[in-house]
Amino acid sequence: MLNSKIPAGPLDQKWTDFKGHCKLVNPANKRKLEVIIVGTGLAGASAASSLGELGYKVKAFCFQDSPRRAHSIAAQGGINAAKNYQNDGDSVFRLFYDTIKGGDYRAREANVHRLAEVSANIIDQCVAQGVPFAREYGGLLSNRSFGGTQVQRTFYAAGQTGQQLLIGAYQSLERQVALGNVEMYNRHEMLDVVVIDGKARGIIVRNLVTGKLERHFGHAVLLCTGGYGNVFYLSTNAMGSNVTAAWKAHKKGAYFGNPCFTQIHPTCIPVSGDHQSKLTLMSESLRNDGRIWVPKAQGDNRKSTEIPENERDYYLERRYPAFGNLVPRDVASRAAKERCDAGYGVGSSKQAVYLDFADAIQRYGKGEVNKRNIQGATPEMITQLGKDVVKEKYGNLFDMYEKITGENPYEVPMRIYPAVHYTMGGLWVDYELMTTVPGLYALGEANFSDHGANRLGASALMQGLADGYFVVPYTIGNYLADEIRVSAIPTDHPAFVEAEREVADRINHLMNVKGKQTVESFHKRLGKIMWDKCGMARNAEGLQQAIEEIRQLKKEFWSDVRIPGEVNEMNPELDKANRVADFIELGELMCIDALNRNESCGGHFREESQTEEGEALRDDINFSYVSAWEFAGEHNWNLHKEELEFEVAKPTQRSYK
Amino acid sequence: MEHYNMNLTLKVWKQKNSQDKGRFETYQVKNISSEMSFLEMFDVLNEELIREGKEPIAFDHDCREGICGMCSMYIDGRPHGPWHANTTCQLHMRAYKDGDTIVVEPWRANAFPVIKDLMVDRNALDRIVQAGGYISVNTGNAVDANAIPVEKDKADASFAAAACIGCGACVAACKNSSAMLFLSAKVSHLALLPQGGPERKSRVLNMVAQMDREGFGACTNTGACEAVCPKEISISNIARLNAEYIGAGLVSEK
Incomplete structure (x- = not known):
């Protein structure tokens, strides 16, 4: 039934073999083929620019007033890549393995390996576009650590990595708009997929300014519409993030994969009241330097600064000594919930734990004193130098925390609590990122494919850009090569009407x-x-x-x-x-x-x-297995199972102890 | 931090569409918590208006964490309201006290026509980017990322300029409705990096020409833009833009 179209051969040769043998479309024919792209986040903008560069006629749609505002822009911490610039033992295989393990063995091996393979190309491409990643004094790129890994493979631009990557992709997209290869439709929302003779052939959109419905034809349709975390009302998603495009596709025949796989991010600013409209993430990168704790005594109402060191429970370091504060997100979130449920929570709601930078400030301060060879530094001087280092690394996050809570996190620990952040589930896609509707693709967070039951930090940006820059430009040719004889279908076709x-x-x-x-x-x-x-x-x-x-x-x-x-x-x-x-x-x-x-x-x-x-x-x-649900009428779905086969990364009980 | 509740009077610009003349409407909002964000206060008001069978106020917003650049209110004569280096969505009600009156308008600029109420059309900014705000590198052409070392201070300065969120507050604050801070941030971001070198001259000339076509005003160095920029984009970028522009014009090979 479900054909995931995973190429034969050894895992590390599958993608190379696919690229060597997939069908190609010659440049003259590309000009006749129209591609619709819905959503202009990292996946959509990178796909639109790359397909425009290849010569396809692209139409791109977003509901925001500009493609640059898609919610990828809010990603903070970083993007993973198996560059091994740190010489700390990283490799394509390790990134693959960490991702499979981090996903608790519920992702497809072939897709994840491909993701790890192209990860290094993404960094190269972004740097070439002018993405200003953080650098060391020698002028080379800097890396930091993220959860669920023991190497430093995360590239970053302060706490604004998503913004910088999206602006890179957006600039490339706008260049294609200027060249006439991409037509951009802002403030348009997709409300249905048009299927003709079993193939996706277009979409119906609402012009959000005039309210008019419009019909658009495409030889293929790419949904790059992000995740559905807003089903929980409160999440770290933007207010407009929604499932509608993916859901319409689902009702037109695209199976929905693993819908229950939701990521609850451990470090978000807690809810302050019923008026709350959204939650704000404090990047996982903060767990590089912040230590998470609660009081050892239940219901301790003292201020954080009044609780002495020996009365604090650094519960992640206690429970998971090998990974400490850098355990994967699902583990960290459950541990916070466990402490709060048991009565150790802090703050007025008691639904929060502390994320404390006092140690990091001291450590960095002393490091600066040594680096600058300062004699007889006072404790105040050390603290100030330490704060300066922390500010350079996380300044925008600290500012955001202070604006929202009115508390200064350089002086008192942050209060944090888990919140809905990402959805690993999404439209089921095969190896070529095609859904169960021929010609209908899903990229980035909108598909289910790479993160299994839990996504590792700094991997969403990697996947969005991998799909758009380096996967779909190859796989879409494999489909469109057979469509070159299909001329554009007029939108007065009965299916459009x-x-x-x-x-x-x-x-x-x-x-x-x-x-x-x-x-x-x-x-x-x-x-x-x-x-x-x-x-x-x-x-x-x-x-x-x-x-x-x-x-x-x-x-x-x-x-x-x-x-x-x-x-x-x-x-x-x-x-x-x-x-x-x-x-x-x-x-x-x-x-x-x-x-x-x-x-x-x-x-x-x-x-x-x-x-x-x-x-x-x-x-x-x-x-x-992957649960792939087929819509079968109101309140009614059929379950299809894609059995997962692990040829290389043999499933074991995940341990971060 | 002590929390408190407040009652406020809002004077908000209402305009049905770009053809409508528009006018101020006055609203009373009650029991607003100091912990709310400014937009959450608008949510409360809109919910009440809908329940009363009235038309809610349309405003742009999306991420509500100060990074997407979509929110755009002109609050008591200042884009994004009273706080320094802030977006409207990150403004919180502890900035106000019980009994305050707050006046809220859309961005005012010829190049930003009003769409409805507090929403404006900022596509002109996208078109300025289309004129040259990019590095022409097709996917797949890149060399290894560390093959292009960049001096840390230049990389940092480039990043500081690239932090622009394209909200248009600089235009709204400027008495001439100039987009020079926005444009200079993009030109600086790319001119400070070696990757941006090959197109450095054509970029600045084409982007400035597009800015002029869009009907933005000239820069007279009053600095209102820098003062309201939520991302603290420095006005020194405008100096760099001018130098780039003059340099490109003087030695233009075309």
């Missing part, structure tokens, strides 16, 4: 409910169900309740939602309603998937399946 009519009907339906409750209030309720019952810990009973509650919520939404304004004008509430309606349906599928997967792996923690020490307990005999 019908798809547009369906979209218009749904919009009218939503507008005509004329109920009492706001879209936002439904979204908040959905988020609470998901967080409580399909969040950091899940169990069968809770998931079954959640499915019932979500079905009820869906009925209520479609009978009592209130959307102000008109259809044929700018209407942000209508846009939001479209998105929330899809989140509600996705939420149900996530719970069904979580219920089906009666094992713990990575970020998916089923309380029924844990070791005596409370660690996630995988069940490789029964669950070593």
